[in-house]
Amino acid sequence: METLHYLSLGFGVALQPENLMFALMGCFIGTLIGALPGLGPANGVAILIPLAFTLGLKPETALIMLTAVYAGAMYGGRISSILLNIPGDEPAMMTCLDGYPMARKGKAAEALAISAIASFMGSLIATVGLILLAPMLARFALTFGPAEYFALFVLAFATLGGITGKNPMKTLMAAAIGLIIATVGIDLSTGTQRYTFGVLELYEGIDFIIAIVGLFAVSELLFFIEEKAGKGREMIKINPLKLNWRDIASIFPTTLRGGVLGFIAGVLPGAGASLGSFITYTLEKKILGKKGYFGEGDPRGVAAPEAGNNGASSGALVPMLTLGVPGSGTTAVLLAMLVSLNITPGPMMFTQNADLVWGVIAALLVGNFMLLLLNIPLVGVFVKILSVPPMYLLPIVTMVAFVGIYSISHSTFDLYFMIAFGVAGYILRKLEIPLVPVILGLLLGPEMEKNLRHAMQISDGDWSILWSSGLSIGLWLVAILGLLLPVIVGPILRKRMQAAKTQIGD
Amino acid sequence: MSKLNDRVFGLVMLVVAVAYFYGATQFPVPFGGSEAVGPETFPKILGVVLAICSLYMIVKPDPDNHWPALRTFAELCIAVVVLIVYALLLEPLGFILATTLAVGTLCWRMGAKPLKAYLTGLISGAVVFVLFTYGLELPLPLGLLELN
Numbered sequence: 155m156e157t158l159h160y161l162s163l164g165f166g167v168a169l170q171p172e173n174l175m176f177a178l179m180g181c182f183i184g185t186l187i188g189a190l191p192g193l194g195p196a197n198g199v200a201i202l203i204p205l206a207f208t209l210g211l212k213p214e215t216a217l218i219m220l221t222a223v224y225a226g227a228m229y230g231g232r233i234s235s236i237l238l239n240i241p242g243d244e245p246a247m248m249t250c251l252d253g254y255p256m257a258r259k260g261k262a263a264e265a266l267a268i269s270a271i272a273s274f275m276g277s278l279i280a281t282v283g284l285i286l287l288a289p290m291l292a293r294f295a296l297t298f299g300p301a302e303y304f305a306l307f308v309l310a311f312a313t314l315g316g317i318t319g320k321n322p323m324k325t326l327m328a329a330a331i332g333l334i335i336a337t338v339g340i341d342l343s344t345g346t347q348r349y350t351f352g353v354l355e356l357y358e359g360i361d362f363i364i365a366i367v368g369l370f371a372v373s374e375l376l377f378f379i380e381e382k383a384g385k386g387r388e389m390i391k392i393n394p395l396k397l398n399w400r401d402i403a404s405i406f407p408t409t410l411r412g413g414v415l416g417f418i419a420g421v422l423p424g425a426g427a428s429l430g431s432f433i434t435y436t437l438e439k440k441i442l443g444k445k446g447y448f449g450e451g452d453p454r455g456v457a458a459p460e461a462g463n464n465g466a467s468s469g470a471l472v473p474m475l476t477l478g479v480p481g482s483g484t485t486a487v488l489l490a491m492l493v494s495l496n497i498t499p500g501p502m503m504f505t506q507n508a509d510l511v512w513g514v515i516a517a518l519l520v521g522n523f524m525l526l527l528l529n530i531p532l533v534g535v536f537v538k539i540l541s542v543p544p545m546y547l548l549p550i551v552t553m554v555a556f557v558g559i560y561s562i563s564h565s566t567f568d569l570y571f572m573i574a575f576g577v578a579g580y581i582l583r584k585l586e587i588p589l590v591p592v593i594l595g596l597l598l599g600p601e602m603e604k605n606l607r608h609a610m611q612i613s614d615g616d617w618s619i620l621w622s623s624g625l626s627i628g629l630w631l632v633a634i635l636g637l638l639l640p641v642i643v644g645p646i647l648r649k650r651m652q653a654a655k656t657q658i659g660d
Numbered sequence: 661m662s663k664l665n666d667r668v669f670g671l672v673m674l675v676v677a678v679a680y681f682y683g684a685t686q687f688p689v690p691f692g693g694s695e696a697v698g699p700e701t702f703p704k705i706l707g708v709v710l711a712i713c714s715l716y717m718i719v720k721p722d723p724d725n726h727w728p729a730l731r732t733f734a735e736l737c738i739a740v741v742v743l744i745v746y747a748l749l750l751e752p753l754g755f756i757l758a759t760t761l762a763v764g765t766l767c768w769r770m771g772a773k774p775l776k777a778y779l780t781g782l783i784s785g786a787v788v789f790v791l792f793t794y795g796l797e798l799p800l801p802l803g804l805l806e807l808n
Contacts, residue, residue: 209796323713327710327714330710344699346688348703349683375766376736379732380728546777549762553759560750561800573744580736584727585665586725602702611697
């Protein structure tokens with residue numbers, strides 16, 4: 155009942171004309187970002203943060219817009235999977251498996267429409283799940299003390315690499331690098347200067363928005379130059395759409411299963427959207443067995459992973475909103491937005507910033523309908539923009555990133571910093587050191603240190619407080635599992651995903 | 661396959677970790693005496709974690725990714741230099757001219773024809789300038805184009 159009350163409050167916020175407009179804009183931009191290969195959702199949201207800032211948007215409007223971008227990107231990823239056989243973002247990889255064969259058979263329009271409907275269903279199911287689960291989790295999280303929070307942060311880092319992550323030590327190293335960068339600047343509680351080397355610009359610490367944009371946007375440009383992918387690839391032409399209700403009804407059970415499974419994968423630490431779409435696809439293949447023709451353009455093979463990855467992306471918002479601990483790259487970037495708007499993420503948000511949280515949740519529902527409407531009739535527009543070769547697109551995107559960063563502070567010093575982060579990001583990616591933990595470290599560093607401090611003040615310097623309660627011991631155990639599982643289960647899962655990937659190449 | 665990359669990076673990070681840890685021991689004691697968790701405690705933990713990870717990378721490196729050939733490497737350097745020059749010239753030259761140069765050069769180096777490339781730069785620069793200065797009322801520097 156309470157939830158319904160809050161939800162109607164949220165709709166009150168989401169349906170304000172200004173917020174509706176920005177949600178629509180976000181949906182449009184998001185679909186574009188998702189569709190363009192090489193411009194992933196985390197990257198796209200990162201570039202938009204400084205712009206949302208300089209526009210002076212209200213916190214809820216800014217967050218609504220960026221969440222719409224996030225949701226849109228998950229829709230958009232499928233377009234290039236189907237038409238180009240290149241996933242627009244990582245979770246869309248599984249959509250290539252049946253989407254591209256369908257398109258080659260002259261059913262591109264049907265594949266696009268079915269995947270849009272599946273995305274819609276997956277998102278809808280997961281948003282309902284979010285509405286039911288998030289308030290409960292937030293209430294539970296209120297019982298967390300500083301020691302539990304410290305353990306939770308460790309857990310977040312440990313599981314961030316995911317079960318499929320290659321080398322957990324590299325995830326840990328990335329997190330340490332991020333946390334180390336976060337300690338630069340004046341220490342908030344004692345006023346001690348740390349690692350500033352007397353440089354005035356470093357006193358306030360390193361702005362994580364600059365770091366995020368540099369790490370993602372600039373390093374992406376460098377990767378494109380290296381792969382000489384400037385010309386783009388040949389695209390399949392779209393045929394006129396022929397879809398009847400029976401086709402839609404036939405994918406319905408698939409989308410239901412996909413949405414639920416995806417949601418669970420999104421909520422759980424260490425799983426995420428890529429694994430979500432992988433699991434849903436494999437499960438669907440198992441359930442339907444010989445009745446389907448998976449890998450040769452089965453519509454259900456398009457619907458399953460799309461429902462899965464959209465479900466997972468909404469699911470991933472649950473830990474981000476309730477605990478303040480994001481489970482994926484894009485939710486980490488969304489968290490960056492919250493932090494820079496001076497909103498402390500975590501369970502208190504549900505009481506202190508109820509209109510914001512529920513506004514965003516309601517906007518997710520509204521945005522989902524907008525996206526369905528945008529994605530079926532307007533798909534041609536996106537396809538047209540997708541045919542602009544990356545050699546024009548990426549320089550322009552980089553320029554927009556420059557403008558965004560420059561307009562925050564009007565200082566060229568920040569721009570040099572951004573370029574430096576871009577080069578660092580390129581090197582880290584070459585060494586297969588993941589970037590998301592770096593960003594999460596940058597973001598959560600101050601909060602993590604604060605909780606460590608509080609815990610130690612409570613215990614009067616006794617370190618054992620960090621693992622004294624049942625809850626914190628549980629969190630530590632999961633964290634350790636998060637580091638060990640990839641070593642044990644990882645190789646098997648990776649092999650299977652690899653097998654799926656090579657199938658695309660055929 | 662060579663495994664040098666991880667070893668070298670591990671070594672560099674190990675040096676960073678040691679320097680970082682040493683840096684933490686040099687912080688002045690905060691006013692009011694030291695506490696259980698002072699400004700140096702958290703960095704010290706991080707230094708140790710980073711050192712352990714670096715050692716692991718040195719001992720158990722992953723196989724190298726292939727690095728770009730010399731020519732591609734040169735292209736990458738050009739791109740980075742273009743970005744630095746872009747930042748450098750943004751204020752003196754003004755946004756539109758600097759963008760024309762930077763975006764144009766990047767498009768050209770990525771494979772576009774020079775004329776089309778610089779035209780893309782000019783148009784995108786002008787559009788964003790107008791959008792920001794008049795649409796969003798966030799003035800960008802006009803530089804040389806400014807009429808006194």
